[in-house]
Amino acid sequence: MSPELGHLSLWLAFGLAAIVAVVPLIGAHRGDARLMAVAEPLAVGQFLFVALAFAALTQAFIVSDFSVRLVVASSHTDKPLLYKISGVWGNHEGSLLLWMVILTLFAAAVAAFGRNLPVSFRARVLSVQSMIATGFLAFILFTSNPFERLIPAPPQGQGLNPLLQDPGLAFHPPLLYLGYVGFSIAFSFAVAALIDGRIGPTWARWVRPWTLAAWMALTAGIALGSWWAYYELGWGGWWFWDPVENASLMPWLAGTALLHSAIVVEKRDALKSWTILLAIMTFSLSLLGTFLVRSGVLTSVHAFATDPARGVFILALLALTVGGALTLYAWRAASLEASGLYRPVSREGMLVVNNLFLAVSAATVLLGTLYPLIVDGLLGEKITVAAPFFNTITVALAPGFLLAMAIGPLMAWKRGSLKSVVKDLRPAIVGTALFAVFTLVALDGEWAPLMGLVLGVWLVLATAMELAKRIKLFSTPPWVSLRRLVGLPKRQWGLTLGHLGLAVTILGIAGSEAFTVEKLVTVSRGQSVEAGPYTFIFEGVNPAAGPNYTAVEGHFRVQRGRQTVARLAPEERTYTSPPNTTTEAAIKPLWHGDLYAVVGEPEQGGWSARLYYKPLVSWIWAGAGLMVVGGAISLTDRRRRVGAPTRAKADRADASAGPKSVAAPAE
């Protein structure tokens, strides 16, 4: 019964979305409050019905209702509960439904918490959001119905890909979607603003918290995915420039640029047209990612569900959404003349440099991802664009980007002085130079990762100098500095922790690339293997079993000198439904690096094993964590919060004056 209830809910949500896509828009145009008032309750209603559908599907998975085709295809009675639930989004139909839950969740959140937005603006935002919802609900209902029955029901399901049966991957898709679907709000804000022609610092203040929330989720989602690859795929790699990874990286890069350019709009009323374009492009890249992943045009290790017929539908949706928004932009953007002027050497100028690098990076990822398709299409020849290309370009772009990133926060608005920034940064420059000399003399490795280390140290020092300057460290008595530190605005922590987080991630990437020690061996019981300063001693294997797999468990004792620092028990698991083997690496994270062991097949004279010491590798994810924490602190900044009372009063006053009569305050 409940699958039909879910299916019905989806249709009802579709109906509500179609109404909200049109009616409040007309209301806003005519200034009819009754038509605009439709938006909020129906936006909440959309969310409730989609959530109900999602709950119905989840229930079908939990009780293993094998009369539902999707449950048969990706579940099994023996799976632990967590993976029965994560199986809901471990397939095409279910993951789209999750996508919809998040899209409508954001719309409902704007309806519920966006009370300070002018009525007509809120109505338009919800309309645009509902247009997207209408399109994607149609896609689900017409091409990817998750509730399709299978009669007669088979007695058992086919199970979920064992690679996906992992806590990291259970939570990876929801976070990722929260991120890239969350950018839909920035998109809807941008399109609504283009329609009513009102863009200024107030608009930037409205859009920024939503973008920041989405960005945090995306950062966490990407980090979680890469961490999963690191411990689950069993060769210690953590980023493969796989098209699916690229699909999530592009909106992240564009979204990061958007967060920074919105600051310029908010503080200086400049870069408005560019910021609107970025907001449109960020979500467009999310949609493109969805298209690439869901259509299967690019076959990759992630493409679990592929069906070209669906691809055409998504491509049409993509063309309509992006094309529509860009047409509107081309038509209206000329009216967004900026009023905030600035010299190239200024905070604004540095933020433009930031945007330039991030936009070029996003474009490079896009170019590299699509290039093989283009060459194949135009010339009929097959080439591969993979990690070596992306790494090369990343290494080439990094120094300029990180240089600007370090000096930007110290630059004055409007007209800055390079000289005074250099003066502020003198200790960081000296420190980095000393470290660079040390690197050249004492460290042995390939030059690119060593350069990464130097750049990481540079960014850490420069970020620390910026904070020191804010709290007047050393130029006032320590207790005054401490008081200033406590009293810093919360968004300052967003800057400091965000930049520090990236520096830590870079150090992690560079350190692990430069210094990883790998031993590829066949070990027999009692044998010891040296890896860097550590000795791995093999203590044999024993069989093990889980709820739906059997495994061979290897045992290693790791010593440094005479002292045992870790015991590692990697597994090789064999699943029966569907039949597959996975390696479960055993990892002991230490602050300066990870000990990593994988056990493989029995070989002549023992077991094959891969043993690593990977210096600094866990800093990659620690850095991402810092970025998310910085975002979270910044999000609680009262002055930026959507519902902050002083702001709200002013905006309501604006709204009551009628939609067309108000220009952005600073214009």
Place this chain on the structure above:
Amino acid sequence: MIRLFVPFASLSALVVVLALVLTPPASAVAVDPNGRLKDPQKEALARDIMADIRCLVCQNQSIEDSNADLARDLRQVVRERVAAGDNPDQVKRYLVDRYGDWVLMRPPVDRRTYLLWGGPAILLFLGGALALANSRRKRAVAGRLSAEEEARVQSLLDEVNNP
């Protein structure tokens, strides 16, 4: 198509140099320990080559990263060629002759890929020029007075000059 790419030809020289210099570090992986070459230097060389060869049946993985049977076979081919004394270019040529450019993880720089390798530099340059020109234009426009303001200034000046 060929014509379209010609303007970027001079840039490509730079790109080739960059591509050669910026060789990123290979991720450290491999399987089949029993197949390893006895000479550790040759084994290391073979491993470096493997990182640049695509596993043809698995998407976006090098043969160094993959557990697929074909990858295993290709690893053995690479090791055999290296043991026979081939240098990395010869090994890659050997594989490209059999499988096409598709087998290379790093696309070769030629007329098909000028736009790929040169794209980021072109975008950075164009974007930078555009941003600079834009900020200049805006400052120039803002510095100028409107006709109305000109007239007002003129009348004020007249008042001052001819009291």
